[in-house]
Amino acid sequence: MPRTSKVSGLFLLGVVATSALAAARITAQQPLAPGYALRDGKDTVPMYSDSQATAGQAVWTKTCSECHESKDVTGADFRTKWAGQPVFTLFEQIRTTMPDGNPGSLPKEDYAAAMAYIFKLNGLTPGAAPFTPDSVALATVKLILPPAPLSP
DSSP states (O other): OOHHHHHHHHHHHHHHHHHHHHHHHHHHSOOOOTTEEEETTTEEEOOOBHHHHHHHHHHHHHTGGGTOOGGGGTSHHHHHHHTTSBHHHHHHHHHHHOSTTSTTOSOHHHHHHHHHHHHHHTTOOOBSSOOOOOHHHHTTEEEEOOOOOOOO
């Protein structure tokens, strides 16, 4: 066998072996649980309670819906901007810029409830504990959004 054929054969064997090993690594990884937030790149955690999301719906209806539709916090632009971002960054963005005419004017509990409602609208799984906007605890929690529902 000529030298170039041996080199080509070894190269092809190397590519096949590398591909097989890479495929094994990919399938061995645990998928992220969509619908949760990811803490420290390790654990998925529920971010809000159902009762808090219900309170958040009332805040949304009374305050947020004057300027926003639910698609503003569930649509492609929102998902592109916030998926994978720290949860606290989103909370601070809302708290410091909303409502439009009087930013920061709502009680912190109302902002937290509105966040819970936004989580629910995006299909995040609720838990037993309510959303607590603790900057230290939430600094390492990233938002993992489930796939967007298909449009009809």
